[in-house]
Amino acid sequence: MDLDSLPTSWVITSLATVCSDIKQKTPELDEQLTYIDIASIDRHLKAITEPQLLIGKDAPSRARKIVQTNDVLVSMTRPNLNAVAIVKSGLINPIASTGFDVLRANQVHPQWIFFQVRNQTFIEEMSDKVQGALYPAVKSADIRSYEIPLPPHAEQQEIATRLDALLAQVDTIKARLDAIPAILKRFRQSVLAAAVSGRLTEDWRNDSNYIGTNINMLIPQSWQLLSIDDVAEVKGGKRLPKGEELLATDTGYPYIRTGQLKSGTVITEGQLYLKPEVQKQISRYIVNTGDIYITIVGACIGDAGIIPEAYDGANLTENAAKICNFKKKLNNQYFSIWLRSQFLQDIISFEIKSGAQGKLALHRIKSLPFSYPCIEEQTEIVKRVEQLFAFADQIEQQVQSAQNRVNNLTQAILAKAFKGELTAEWRAQNPELISGENSAAALLEQIQQTAKPTKTKAGKTQQGQLALKPNH
Helix, strand or coil: CCHHHCCCCCEEEEHHHHEECCCECCCCCCCEEEEECHHHEECCCCEECCCEEEEHHHCCCCEEEECCCCCEEEECEHHHCCCEEECCCCCCCEEEECCEEEEEECCCCHHHHHHHHHCHHHHHHHHCCCECCCCCECCHHHHHCCEEEECCHHHHHHHHHHHHHHHHHHHHHHHHHHHHHHHHHHHHHHHHHHHHCCCCCHHHHCCCCEECCCCCCCEECCCEEEEHHHHCEEEECCCCCCCCCCECCCCCCEEECHHHEECCEECCCCCEECCHHHHHHCCCCECCCCCEEEECCCCCCCCEEECCHHHCCCEECCCEEEEECCCCCCCHHHHHHHHHCHHHHHHHHHHHHHCCCCCCCHHHHHHCEEEECCHHHHHHHHHHHHHHHHHHHHHHHHHHHHHHHHHHHHHHHHHHHHCCHHHHHHHHHCHHHCCHHHCHHHHHHHHHHHCCEEECCCCCEEECCCCCCCCC
């Protein structure tokens, strides 16, 4: 860290200098305790949100480190270096896992330590020092050797107060942004619901008269309520022959797996292929451009979409079915809209629950209802849905961009705080709080002096106790 980039009233020191060691113990069998492990920490909030209230006999062997209010917990394991938190009051006999380093501030503001270990620079530096193959972790000594800027105590308090306010605002903005995707999802479902009920094109049709159906759905008088079997054929895919494996090498015979059937299309990520001789064995089970797919097993039963041109002639997994060979004038995009509407998804969910083994059988797909408008209205519905979805997509892109900026904002604010930029005006207005005995240099000297070993009456050496300076 460059001292020249800091205010002249600041100094540079290490976490080891301003943090004391903490004790460990094995909990008594009948002792009530609050156990804090990695799962207890919310990585986004940087807070302890799910501590476990246990008794000693139920505590894991890693429950050893005694912690207290205002201690800062820092995970030492590689995948969890961003799991940091400051211990709040109200916890009953809190004990942390040995997977944490516990930083107990001495004569510095605990929040100042907390903000330092939230810094991306700290996380990156610790990542470079991780050791071990089976249990990759950073050593406590490495964490404590990390250099930090140290302002005068009063300025630490001022910065902590400002950071609490600024980061709370950032969290509020982030929470609002994070809520928008769910709102857009509901918007898209509302669009689909309006589309398949005829309300989206009511003005185009110039007809607001609706009739009831036997599936508790109103449709325009000019529409028909049919079954999927009335308008198209439903055919299944085919599993890989026993003993055969898919290849990563492109043989010209792609095999579509369930995980590729997403977002109304077939994604190319992780594409695998059939051997030519294997493809001949299952060559009847292919899809063509424009066919409709629908998944029939797995966690995403009922996902539907259109086979794109790039997958014309590809083989389809047995975990999906295709809807093809239309018997009436149909816009396949409208067909996809109907299948993806919440109305039909609810029917599919009911069919699955009432069937065996959580599978959507082909005969059940054939019996599913289908609201059928004329081909001209189908085309108009598709056009309007695409326009509204494009609008939602545009908002989603803007939200993602804003989320990225907000995610970077926390680190930008911390960087300004650690350079003294947040409190430049405050220092000018309060010179007496950052100079003389109130300076950071004086504070550091006091910490170092009180931490020196002293002689007891018995002649034994012991570590001096560091008196905590009251917060201003």
